[in-house]
């Protein structure tokens with residue numbers, strides 16, 4: 188009886204999730220002109236993720252990861268498949284709300300909903316969760332309680348001294364040892380080198396993509412850029428890299444032909460804060476449908492995902508594994524770190540590089556870290572004279588109307604400012 | 617021009633340095649055989665204890681010149697000290713601290729030990745940064761002593777009197793340059809203990825011990841001796857005059873630490889200091905491995921007289937990492 192009821196719930200939530208994903212994808216595709224051909228790969232992949240599920244069927248071990256700090260190189264080295272399981276799905280968020288505390292962040296609820304509705308116990312050989320925010324930390328124990336094999340990857344709260352660096356390097360070493368035990372495969376200099384190269388190829392294309400987005404007026408919408416990075420969560424590295432290479436080549440042609448999707452007057456935004464994860468594209472879509480452009484972002488589900496590259500000095504495990512570790516800790520601008528001055532530096536740099544007119548800051552309600560850091564970032568941007576819109580939201584659609592009014596007003600104000608700036612520039616010329 | 621620049625920025629600097637160091641080593645250690653003598657007052661350990669070397673280390677002359685009574689030191693004879701410093705500086709400013717990274721035979725020798733260790737596959741040792749920071753002050757103490765001791769050979773210290781002649785060239789007595797470099801010409805005569813006097817004996821024993829530490833240290837910690845080298849301390853005083861510069865644009869830095877990881881001297885500021893433009897620290901040997909390891913476009917640069925000759929680029933970084941064995 189119980190089992191049947193469970194099966195019914197699962198079917199229901201699944202179909203709801205697939206519907207939501209389909210809806211959002213249609214919006215992304217149909218409400219905008221000039222979608223690059225190269226995006227079709229990513230659209231198809233994400234739609235398949237929700238209609239068919241994307242768990243690989245090739246018999247390889249599957250390791251679920253959360254947060255950006257899990258070094259996938261190690262997982263690739265033991266010939267397993269890393270899949271980032273952070274979820275942006277509202278039906279799963281709803282399912283999680285049944286048993287999670289009311290003030291939990293949507294992403295955590297969605298993850299917990301996903302793993303309670305779907306019985307993935309046999310599908311994932313391990314779920315790796317770094318000790319980032321308190322909510323992520325505690326999910327580890329709850330998931331263990333639900334019968335999942337979990338691994339808590341211990342991340343320090345500081346990254347600005349050598350002690351924490353060594354602490355983290357040791358954590359990563361322990362993780363590597365555990366992976367070897369679980370998978371029965373040894374990490375060797377040659378397979379880790381292969382894994383680093385594989386991921387670096389992906390990073391190289393990602394950098395190219397990042398650089399192509401600097402072009403103003405832009406050659407690609409932010410909504411598409413989010414999807415490209417989101418697809419990396421679930422795709423195989425090699426196929427993802429070659430798909431992105433195709434897209435980059437196409438965008439390069441656009442740049443050479445001086446073709447752009449928007450015009451000089453379109454306000455350019457920097458998106459920061461809690462990560463939009465497909466299908467939760469609510470805020471990015473509202474911004475771009477209202478005539479803004481998300482030129483770049485500083486979120487862990489997109490631009491931060493593959494930006495930083497490791498450099499090892501000696502081609503031996505004792506140097507390569509710590510080198511990998513360093514690259515996930517030192518430049519990371521997650522608000523779980525104190526101090527996190529690097530986030531301000533990075534935002535300032537992005538504002539310069541991408542000709543940014545304004546910043547959109549999203550916090551998931553219940554995500555204390557991003558909510559609190561909003562004050563610090565807000566003050567910093569105010570000093571720099573960059574307008575910021577702060578939005579607190581979750582995965583539901585209830586607040587869409589009210590949000591779109593605020594976003595439209597913000598975009599209008601920036602358009603007016605931009606117009607007078609442009610005039611001013613012309614006048615001085 | 618752009619193509620050429622790109623070519624240079626994609627260069628594998630470690631390989632270039634490896635060959636350059638061999639070339640410099642040959643000149644410094646075997647120069648005499650090739651009738652090459654670069655000159656005196658060199659800001660590097662081209663040790664005159666080598667029979668047919670290619671130049672002379674500044675520290676030797678410096679210690680001799682300071683063996684003067686104070687009144688003479690501040691009179692016209694002090695000028696000799698000054699001119700020698702001038703010569704030293706004029707050699708120095710061309711390459712700045714790259715004398716250490718590219719030319720010093722003792723530095724090169726230590727790098728070869730590192731290569732050997734890597735070949736065997738033994739890991740390097742880590743030290744806690746805090747402890748090592750204190751040890752690194754030793755080089756300034758050595759620099760002070762190598763000037764003060766000669767002065768006290770010519771001037772009496774209250775209650776003790778003048779130091780005897782056995783104290784002559786005190787740093788040379790303990791410098792691995794004297795004991796190790798002549799070995800490359802088959803000359804092991806410096807590897808002996810001098811029983812002539814108590815002072816001499818202590819000095820030569822100390823010299824042997826330091827030589828032992830030089831070898832053992834170089835094997836486990838990259839450039840171990842360089843942390844304590846008074847030449848490096850002396851060079852650092854004049855770093856502002858150097859034509860060759862290591863420049864950082866902190867706004868482009870993500871503090872990723874890739875440069876810090878590459879740095880054989882463990883200079884953390886190279887990653888964490890985003891304020892300084894002129895980023896040379898006292899231990900830096902200007903090897904420029906950090907520039908090669910930086911993935912941020914134009915974040916670290918090598919300038920010569922204000923002109924950029926080598927800089928970090930995304931492409932160069934990616935190529936070098938991919939090409940790693």
Ligand code: SF4
Nearest residue numbers: 716720723842845848
């Ligand atoms: S610091 Fe090292 S490389 Fe420089 S002079 Fe001293 S021994 Fe030579």
Ligand code: SF4
Nearest residue numbers: 663673788791793794
């Ligand atoms: S022994 Fe050392 S300090 Fe003295 S001259 Fe030789 S290299 Fe220079």
Ligand code: SF4
Nearest residue numbers: 869871872873875910
């Ligand atoms: S490698 Fe470059 S970006 Fe990274 S910390 Fe060093 S200087 Fe900064």
Ligand code: SF4
Nearest residue numbers: 879900901903904906
């Ligand atoms: S800071 Fe750079 S140039 Fe200086 S020693 Fe370190 S790696 Fe070499």
